[in-house]
Amino acid sequence: MFDSLSGRLQNVFRNLRGLGKISESNVSDALRDVRMALLDADVNFKVARDFIEAVKQKALGEHVVQSVQPGQQMIKIIHDELVTLLGSENAELQLIGNPACVLMCGLHGSGKTTTSAKLAKWLTKQGRSVLLVAADVYRPAAMDQLETLGAKLEIPVFVQKGETDVLKIARDALDFAQLQQRNTLIFDTAGRLQIDEPLVQELVRLRDLVKPQETLLVLDAATGQEAVNVASHFDKALNVTGAVLTKLDGDARGGAALSFKSVVGKPIKFMGVGEKPEDFEPFHPDRMAQRILGMGDIVTLVEKAVEAVDQEKAMALEEKMRKGNFTLDDFLSQLRQMKEMGPLEGIVGMLPGGADMLKGADLSKSEKEFRRMEGILCAMTPKERATPQLLNAKRRQRIAKGSGVSVAEVNNVLRRFDEMREMMKKLGKFQKMAAKFGGKLPGMGMPGMRF
Ligand SMILES: Nc1nc2c(ncn2[C@@H]2O[C@H](COP(=O)(O)OP(=O)(O)OP(=O)(O)O)[C@@H](O)[C@H]2O)c(=O)[nH]1
Ligand SMILES: [Mg+2]
Structure with missing residues (x-):
């Protein structure tokens, strides 16, 4: 996860550790390297610029603690800023109401269907009775895929094969949930190669019908900066409540993870770290920062x-x-x-x-x-x-x-x-x-x- 970014930042830190004094010039040198590392990880350039500026202000303004080496203090400032960038605290799902609805959205192949199943498993463990809803009417295999996943996890899946009206599926699913006393619905929706008007309109209508407590944008972490543009579009149209970053187990450079919160202003709530249903964790900005910085604690x-x-x-x-x-x-x-x-x-x-x-x-x-x-x-x-x-x-x-x-x-x-x-x-x-x-x-x- 973020290997290249991690390696580069650790190099900067190796040099910083020996630092005897914090001065404008040695701070600038180190921060130039940090900035390059962020840009190479495909972090949005404005985000990188603001990050560096914030670290610089703190490093030069900070009261120097005598018992800690200046270089270490600097490392801590960078760490803290990284945590802020990633969202400070874990943002939990707000699932009030019965039933509570979660709407999954995102581009084609970002991991919506897989994540719907992962989330269903996770919420079931939290004691919720979940109903997965197959609301992707475009890809013929999409409903089968969700059905198979649900069967493996022993979580019911609401499927109406052949039905092309997403709103009808949603209405029937809500009725079915009430009948079966399921208190949480997860809607797996269709993706597109690019965000387009018909897709957005369909999602907006679906949202207005089911009034989800959570609208989660599923983002492939490997998409880099482009993911942030996509995210902004989805957010404008649907007012998402947060993101799920997927495929963090791969060679994602980290750009999406590091830019999302500050560009869109919404938290990353979960992360996918593999293909299996259990490869799924709540997203903790502080732990993620420590992983990226590879610095123990x-x-x-x-x-x-x-x-x-x-x-x-x-x-x-x-x-x-x-x-x-x-x-x-x-x-x-x-x-x-x-x-x-x-x-x-x-x-x-x-x-x-x-x-x-x-x-x-x-x-x-x-x-x-x-x-x-x-x-x-x-x-x-x-x-x-x-x-x-x-x-x-x-x-x-x-x-x-x-x-x-x-x-x-x-x-x-x-x-x-x-x-x-x-x-x-x-x-x-x-x-x-x-x-x-x-x-x-x-x-x-x-x-x-x-x-
Ligand atoms: N390694 C890894 N693979 C993942 C992860 N999440 C999803 N995938 C894989 O990514 C591929 C696409 O996942 P789907 O869940 O089908 O994506 P989708 O957004 O539903 O795709 P469409 O319905 O076609 O828009 C699958 O092969 C998944 O196994 C993850 O966290 N890690
Ligand atoms: Mg799908």
């Missing part, structure tokens, strides 16, 4: 980091570490901050590639160890934490007793602390060096994240 991670870390403290800590003044008190507050960010598994899972990292690791062990370390550190007096040299054998024994562990474990924590302090001194030097080369070390202001 770095956004949530940045948000959590911003919430959990007191920024001034974090900076003071970094300073201390560079100078080698890191104390056991600092060690303790680091442990606690990490705990505030939530379970380790959650944090690692959100990092790009984190899911792979998690496969072999036993993080519950690390978490237990964290807790034990915290217990040991808490059993020390503030004076001992500030001046670890005070910790002679007698004091270590007292601490072990106080925290319910062996002296060896207390020694172990202290050894790790020493190692960490050493590592940090080195890291401080290394960070300075890396900065010279434009690189940046991971850790987001939280050194000591070792799993």
Whole structure:
């Protein structure tokens, strides 16, 4: 799904990650690449232009959060804007009334019949009693196709073979639904190669008769920008309530998905991701943005980091570490901050590639160890934490007793602390060096994240 767009944006992000500062010129460079990627994905040029402008305004205007690298912040801005572009939130179907009617419309081959069946299955799972209505009177095989699909899913299909009056079919279907106590009707209509007046007129008459709560435009995601023109036409004539994007499992470049909401102003409600009835999902703009950006859930991670870390403290800590003044008190507050960010598994899972990292690791062990370390550190007096040299054998024994562990474990924590302090001194030097080369070390202001 959107492989090419995804790959290009991820390249831009790779460069952005190392960004030490957000400035007009480096933002412009990155955004030029983003714009090209969008245009190549067949996104409407006005949509691409507005998108870039919005990101730029935010990037240059945004208060820089100290604990997050500027490049990462920029990635988050692009992500958020992409979510807005895709529609912000999942838009649910509004099916009030009994019966509730759904009218499917769209071009020839866009997936109306398949989607009608998928939606029928989905709504049946939600507890609705659905009646599929074969309202395509032009293609002889169309009614058979819907009938077969309905039979497979064990969902009734209203068919009047040979009938050419769509309005008559619709009236009879409504009567039949009442008789059979079906509370939801899905009308599968005919498609055309191009949108034309007779088709539109027929759909308008059908709509006026059945008064659907939902008029869904079925859009083939592979159609690119052209899909947006089609969508505008359908919307003008029928005032659609939303779209279903189909064939997202293919090599769709993404243009239709990314342009629809902002050009037509209606939400994408569902997506089709395969030919089978179960290849169908509600459309979630945020999840889609994350898929396109292929970034795990770095956004949530940045948000959590911003919430959990007191920024001034974090900076003071970094300073201390560079100078080698890191104390056991600092060690303790680091442990606690990490705990505030939530379970380790959650944090690692959100990092790009984190899911792979998690496969072999036993993080519950690390978490237990964290807790034990915290217990040991808490059993020390503030004076001992500030001046670890005070910790002679007698004091270590007292601490072990106080925290319910062996002296060896207390020694172990202290050894790790020493190692960490050493590592940090080195890291401080290394960070300075890396900065010279434009690189940046991971850790987001939280050194000591070792799993
Ligand atoms: N891979 C994939 N194929 C799909 C999807 N949705 C529909 N198709 C396929 O697209 C083709 C056309 O689907 P139909 O449902 O017949 O399209 P239609 O809009 O009803 O076509 P007409 O009635 O001729 O206008 C079929 O071969 C479907 O199996 C999808 O989400 N993914
Ligand atoms: Mg059809």
